[in-house]
Amino acid sequence: MAQWTADSNEALTLSLVRAPKDKEVLGENETYEEFHPTFTYPIFGEDEKIYGYNDLVVDLRFASGSLTQFLDIRHSATLASSSTIDDVRGTLEKFIPTNYYKTEEAFLGRVEEDADAFRPLGQKIYSYTRAAPSSAAKGKGVATALAEDDKDAVVFEVWHATWKTPEFKEYHRRMQLFILLYIEAGSYISEDEEVWEFVVLFQKRKRRTTPMTETYHFVGYSSIYPFYCFPDKIRLRLSQFVILPPYQHQGHGSALYTSIYQYALSQPTISELTVEDPAEAFEDLRDRNDLKMLLEHTTFMAEGFGESSNGGGRVERRKMGRAGKTGTKGRLGPPADKAWLENWRRQLKIAGRQFHRLVEMLIQMHLDPTDLRAARAYRLQVKERLYRFNYEVLVQLDEKERLEKLEETFQSVREDYQRIINMIH
Numbered sequence: 001m002a003q004w005t006a007d008s009n010e011a012l013t014l015s016l017v018r019a020p021k022d023k024e025v026l027g028e029n030e031t032y033e034e035f036h037p038t039f040t041y042p043i044f045g046e047d048e049k050i051y052g053y054n055d056l057v058v059d060l061r062f063a064s065g066s067l068t069q070f071l072d073i074r075h076s077a078t079l080a081s082s083s084t085i086d087d088v089r090g091t092l093e094k095f096i097p098t099n100y101y102k103t104e105e106a107f108l109g110r111v112e113e114d115a116d117a118f119r120p121l122g123q124k125i126y127s128y129t130r131a132a133p134s135s136a137a138k139g140k141g142v143a144t145a146l147a148e149d150d151k152d153a154v155v156f157e158v159w160h161a162t163w164k165t166p167e168f169k170e171y172h173r174r175m176q177l178f179i180l181l182y183i184e185a186g187s188y189i190s191e192d193e194e195v196w197e198f199v200v201l202f203q204k205r206k207r208r209t210t211p212m213t214e215t216y217h218f219v220g221y222s223s224i225y226p227f228y229c230f231p232d233k234i235r236l237r238l239s240q241f242v243i244l245p246p247y248q249h250q251g252h253g254s255a256l257y258t259s260i261y262q263y264a265l266s267q268p269t270i271s272e273l274t275v276e277d278p279a280e281a282f283e284d285l286r287d288r289n290d291l292k293m294l295l296e297h298t299t300f301m302a303e304g305f306g307e308s309s310n311g312g313g314r315v316e317r318r319k320m321g322r323a324g325k326t327g328t329k330g331r332l333g334p335p336a337d338k339a340w341l342e343n344w345r346r347q348l349k350i351a352g353r354q355f356h357r358l359v360e361m362l363i364q365m366h367l368d369p370t371d372l373r374a375a376r377a378y379r380l381q382v383k384e385r386l387y388r389f390n391y392e393v394l395v396q397l398d399e400k401e402r403l404e405k406l407e408e409t410f411q412s413v414r415e416d417y418q419r420i421i422n423m424i425h
Contacts, residue, residue, distance in 0.1 A: 004079045006056040008040040008048045013057060014181075016064040016246065017108070019115035021207050022215050027133030035245040037181035043095055044086075052085030053078055058092070063111045064217040065118040065202070067174040069100035070107035095180065097173050115215050120202050121168045122161030125266075126259035129153040130250075155204040156219065156252065158259040162197050172198065175221060182242050184279065189223060189239075197224045197236075199263070201243075201256050219247045220256060225276075233271040236264055241282060253282075254289050261289075264349050274351040287420045290350065290358050295424075300344060305366060306330035334363055334377035356385055361417045383410055 013034050018026075040048050050056060055076040062069055073088050101107035129146045132154050146153040161168045169191060179186040189196060201219040206212050220243035229235040238260060243253045264273040275286060294300060331337040336359060345355040360382050367378055383406050387394060390409070394402050 003054060004052055004084075006050045006053060008044040008050050008058075009037055011050055011056045011058050012037055012040055012181075013059050015059075015061045016217065016244070017061050017070075017111050018064045018217065019112045019215075021209065022064070022115055022205060022217075024208055025132075025205050030133055039181060039184060039186075042180040042186070043091060050086050050088060051079075053088075056088075058088055060092070060096075061107065062174070062218070063107075063114045063118075065215065066114040067171065067218055068107070068110050068114060069096060069174060070104065071096070071100050071102065072104065096177055097170075116213070118216060120157065120159040120200065120216055121171055122159045122165045122198075122200070124157050125160045125199065125263050126158040126255075127155060128255050129155050156255065157202050157204055157216075158256060159200050159202065160197065160263065161200065163191060163194055168198070175200075175218065178220075178242050178244065179240050182244075183240060186240060193225075195226055197226065198222070199224065199256065199260055201252065201259075203247075218244070219252055220244055222256060222260060224260065226270075229271040233269050235271050236260075236273045238273065238275045253285050257285060257289055261293075261349075270349065271346075272349045272351050275354075284420065284423070286354070287358070287361075288423050290354065291361055291420065292424055294348075294358055294362060297348075300348075302330075303340070304330045304332040304362065332359065332363055332366075333381075334367075334374055335381045336363070353389065357417075360385075360413075361421060364414065364417050365421055379410060382413060383407075386410065386413070 013036060015034055044050055050058075053075040055074075057074045059072040059074065060069065061071075071089065071092065079085055101110060127148070129148055129150070130153070131146055132152050148155050163169060172191075176188055179188065198221060200221040202216045203219055205215050205217065207215060220241075222238060222242075223240040225237045225239050226234040227237060238257075241253075241256070243256065261273055264270045275282070278286060331340040341355070341359060345352065348355070350358070360378075363378055363381075367374060369375065386406060386409050394405060397405060
């Protein structure tokens, strides 16, 4: 039976298809063809197996901008007993729009049309650049940020949309499949909940034509849910977040997260940005970016540690110890000034637990290990937060067990903070 069984994660092959003229501008290492999903159990079942075929290939292609789809299913043989053969096409059609293309010729024609006609939906809220891979040999690293009008720049844009944005529902129906394929326990969201907001990341490339033509190519997206926040504001909850494999490990996840945070800061009606049950990898991404933001915030750092700017927008950091060592003691102590912290938390629109974790990381970075008073104050500050956060569990333990558990958790938290700190150095 094994020869008639296919791993659905391997059998399902995805690709982002560009028109021939768009491929001309790509570097030799840029390819968007034949990548695979991480998960297929929401579609093909918990075992992630497809039965009844030999050499099965489920070829699902997307026009790189509009995400118009083409589905082709190939195999060398099928099991004679039809009762045990899985209906691959019928199963997939439960999760993708049924108006996909069934012939390659028609699909490629649509790709060419979309390359000229497709433009992102909604409103542009953020952009950044990277050096084109072909320019690396000229001394411009791929991760280098360039001016948008630089001939070697590749521009990335983030667009904000809602269900009310014309044609966006149809677009979302084509891109939502990536949630099932790349987010564990991911699920489709309901179009009946009208308040959903979305941010979609695109790569913008320039064709080598006269006149010059710009084309857009899908990179990833995030869905955001706004909640009422007493008395007159809303709290944004970042829900789903996905960057497709060809663009992963290139800083685009951080850029997309930054765009969402900057959007929250720019809207007077938004009180804070929160995250719904973050996966470990995303939590690391969030911690790194939030910590970098605070480190580069000259005013916050100067007030927090009693430090001065070096004139370049960055703050000179010193080990934090007794007043006699540093000359002046900032508002972060330890212990930190709680009223001052809350004022900054509101200004920066960071959720409470996340903000206090970041503050603890900053203090740990600056702490003088020889200053026993400061080390004790820091330990008590962290343990107080941990006690409040885990109160319902800890209150059931006797005093000795409670103290031991708090100390164990504190040491674990310190180790994890150091892991995050090491990522940004």
